[in-house]
Amino acid sequence: MSTKEKILDVAERLFADHGFASTSLRDITAEADVNLAAVNYHFGSKIDLLKAVFARRFGPVNAERLERLDALEDPDTEQVLRAFFAPLFKRLREPGSGWAKFMQLVGSTHSDTNDEIRACMLEQIRVIAARFTETLAATLPELPPDVFSSRVHFVVGAMAHTFAFCRHKDMPLVHQLPEPDAILENLVDFAVAGMTAPVGNVVAPG
Amino acid sequence: MSTKEKILDVAERLFADHGFASTSLRDITAEADVNLAAVNYHFGSKIDLLKAVFARRFGPVNAERLERLDALEDPDTEQVLRAFFAPLFKRLREPGSGWAKFMQLVGSTHSDTNDEIRACMLEQIRVIAARFTETLAATLPELPPDVFSSRVHFVVGAMAHTFAFCRHKDMPLVHQLPEPDAILENLVDFAVAGMTAPVGNVVAPG
DNA sequence: GTCTATACGAAGATAGAC
DNA sequence: GTCTATCTTCGTATAGAC
Structure with missing residues (x-):
């Protein structure tokens, strides 16, 4: 394995575990087991190393996301959400591949x-997020724009927190976490x- | 204002803005505008300063959360969630108080x-989170434990992401974010x- | 009791030798 | 391509002024 690949693999794991x-x-x-300055030689800086870690894995995932989205005709809310989540979740089935740490x-x-x-x-998901947000909004035409925006935030937060901690031991309050495929189903049901929840009391702005 | 309070205020703001x-x-x-060593004198270390920042604000919020929870008789899911969220959200109405940065x-x-x-x-929310999780589970007796656990994770994630970014400018995909009180209503509706969503396809464990 | 000046070791970054 | 040397900044510790 090359010095560059060794650095990418270890950096991905340590960034995920300790921030x-x-x-x-x-x-x-x-x-x-490489020299300290090799990072600066191969990647330029610590922050550029992080960019390289993201770029390596987001390529194939985002390609598959777009394929799934383009394959949908007249999609509903569930299909759009599933097209976004599934390509990343399915890669968790390969243990030792590093995808769990990446997630x-x-x-x-x-x-x-x-x-x-x-x-x-x-910068890796900007284009794809715009496509999915647009398509998702089209499946919910009657939802007020500000409510839609809030709810997209909530879904993103639920996803991010699940990615970050679904395999974490230090969760004393919530036990019995299911397998990756089941988490995906739970996330889709929830999202x-x-x-699509009914809009409750409207609060006047200002 | 004392040196100790000045350090707490500035630390809260800078930790929130830059991590x-x-x-x-x-x-x-x-x-x-205080001496570097004053941090070590008053708080001991950087991590203990962070603990002090949390302890200062969580005291009154958590007390009010428990009051609201105890006041409920035969609570439903919405009432429990609202009792948890409202005491923090309502403090956002005081501009310049630092509560937005704390959130x-x-x-x-x-x-x-x-x-x-x-x-x-x-460590500040451990006890309270246990009380609320227990009460929330009682409002959803028919939900499988692993599904309940997943969904609590999702709600926590939605909440955390909303707290962290609901006032952030760098959100090009999701515009038109509403006022704090409206965000609370949107969050409660969503959560x-x-x-309470129906449980979809059950995935076999393993 | 409070606060200040200052020093130490470790970190990220970088220039230049090889 | 790889490595050594060095620069600046970081958290922390300490001695002492008020």
Whole structure:
């Protein structure tokens, strides 16, 4: 395995387990058994290494997402959501492939307050998110735009938190977490019900 | 204002805006116009400063949450969720009080991969979360335990992401975000629908 | 009791030798 | 391509002023 690939693999795992800011380049290069300066040579900087970690995996996932979305004719809310979630979830079935760690990293990065760090992931999903948001909105034509926006936020949050912690041990309050395929079904059930919920009391703006 | 309070205020804001790891004690003490060593004197360490930031605000919020929960007799799903969310949301109505920044910090810390950082917040809500999870489960007796667990994760994720980003400008995909009170109503509608959704296809474990 | 000045080791980044 | 040396900034610790 090349130095570059060794760094990518170890960085992905350590970023996911301890967070980007809390992981030092010395941790990565020591565990990958390469020289400290190799990171700067191959990737330029720590933040560019993070970008490379995201770019490597999002390519095939996003391609499959678009394929699934384009294959739908007159899609409903569930089909759109499933087309977005399934391509990532199905890769969890390959143990040892690193996809579980990657998903964990995606989830935590999605909620990172640091704009520069979050941008490394957002630049990978910006185009695809726009396509899916647009198509999803079309399945809910009667929903007020501000309610739709709020609910998309809620779905994104539910997804991100699930990605980040669905396999985490330190969850004393919520036990008995099911298998990846079952989590996907639970997430789709939940998100469809949330997106299509009746609109309750309207609060006047201002 | 005392040195201790100045440090707490500035730390809360900078941790919320840039993340805990990306904020240096020198950033904090420079903006608070106090000496660097004052942090170590008053709080002991950077992580203990974070704990103090959480402890200051969670006290009154959690007390009100328990009051509202105890006041309910034979509560339904919506009432339990509202008793948890409302005490924090209502404080957003006081502009300049720092509660919006605190909420942002709570949301991002909830999704932090670093166990030590997340523990600073979890220790503040552990007892209360157990009470609410237990009461919430009682309102959904027919829901399979693993589905309930998944859905609680989803609600927590929706909440955390909303806290962290509901006032953020860098959200090009989702516009027209409503006012705090409307976000609370939207969140309650969404979470109630998600928690009470019919259980779809059951996936065999393993 | 409070606060300040200052020093130490470790971190990320980078220039230049090989 | 790879590695050493070095720069700046970080969290932390300590001695002492008020």
